[in-house]
Amino acid sequence: MVAAALATLALVAPAAAFDPEATFAKGTTIVGLQVGGGAVNNVEDHRVVSDISFMNVSPRLSYLPFAPFGSGWLRSAVEPGIQGWFQYYLSPEKVTAEGLKVALRYHLIGLEFAGLVPYLELTGGAAGTNLKVLEIRSTFTFVLESGAGLSYFVTDRCAVDAGYRFQHISNGDTSTPNRASIPTRA
Numbered sequence: 790m791v792a793a794a795l796a797t798l799a800l801v802a803p804a805a806a807f808d809p810e811a812t813f814a815k816g817t818t819i820v821g822l823q824v825g826g827g828a829v830n831n832v833e834d835h836r837v838v839s840d841i842s843f844m845n846v847s848p849r850l851s852y853l854p855f856a857p858f859g860s861g862w863l864r865s866a867v868e869p870g871i872q873g874w875f876q877y878y879l880s881p882e883k884v885t886a887e888g889l890k891v892a893l894r895y896h897l898i899g900l901e902f903a904g905l906v907p908y909l910e911l912t913g914g915a916a917g918t919n920l921k922v923l924e925i926r927s928t929f930t931f932v933l934e935s936g937a938g939l940s941y942f943v944t945d946r947c948a949v950d951a952g953y954r955f956q957h958i959s960n961g962d963t964s965t966p967n968r969a970s971i972p973t974r975a
Contacts, residue, residue, distance in 0.1 A: 809898040809906060810857060812945050813866035819851040823872070827956065839922035845876040849892065857898055864899030868892075872912060874932065878920055886930060886958070888916025896940070904942040910952065911935050918958075927964040933957045 829841040851870025859865050869892070876886040892912040900907050912934040919928065938952020960967050 807901070807904045807942050808945060809864075809866075809896075809901050812942065813853060813857050813868075813896060813898055815853055815856040817853040819849070819853070819868060819870065821849040821851075821950075823847040823849060823950070825954070827954075830955075832955075837923060839924060840880050841920075841922065842879045843876050844879065845874065847872045847874050847890070849873075851892070851894070859899060862897075862899040864897075866896040866898055868894040868896060870894070872914070874914060874916060876916075876918075881922060882920075884919045884921075886916045886918035886920060886932070888914050888930075888932065890914030890932060890934075906940045906942065906948075907937065908940060908950075908952070909935075909937050910954070912954075924966065925958065925960050926966060927960040929960055929963060930958050931961050933959075 824844075824846055826844040827842070829838055831838050849870055849872045851868045853866065853868055855867055857864055857866045872890045872892050874886070874888045874890050878884050878886075890912040891914060892910065895909045897907045897909070912932070914932055916930050916932055917928055918930050920930075934954045934956045936952050936954030938950050940948040940950045942948045
């Protein structure tokens, strides 16, 4: 995925005289489509984890309710929004999850360089799924994500993003099993 984003960046010219103040002005509406993929990690060092891999698509709609704030390298813009969420699992079985998330993106426009704007991001929502793995077996799931990335502004109104997110899926103990009931390595 990162290779595709880098190839796209190599093919497009940077935004001429990119103006982050205009791009992130109060009242701006942002429409986007995020495409990604991933695989299970074991940062919690559990004894057993399912071999999960997936691809996902998330249409996004945001509205900037505030003008950019701060000064110097701390100049920032806040982007709250909503995201549809469709996740297609490649393994351990071909199943899906579909839902809606709220999203908050924090653009570090004071660090902008040649049309590149770093961002931090949080999302959270609920979904329906037919994924059945050791860690979770329910038709309802919560999804929480956090991450960071770079937006490359081809024009003042069009950007290509490359980012990385940690994703946590849980049924929130609404049914069993839930990851909290799986013992961790001592």
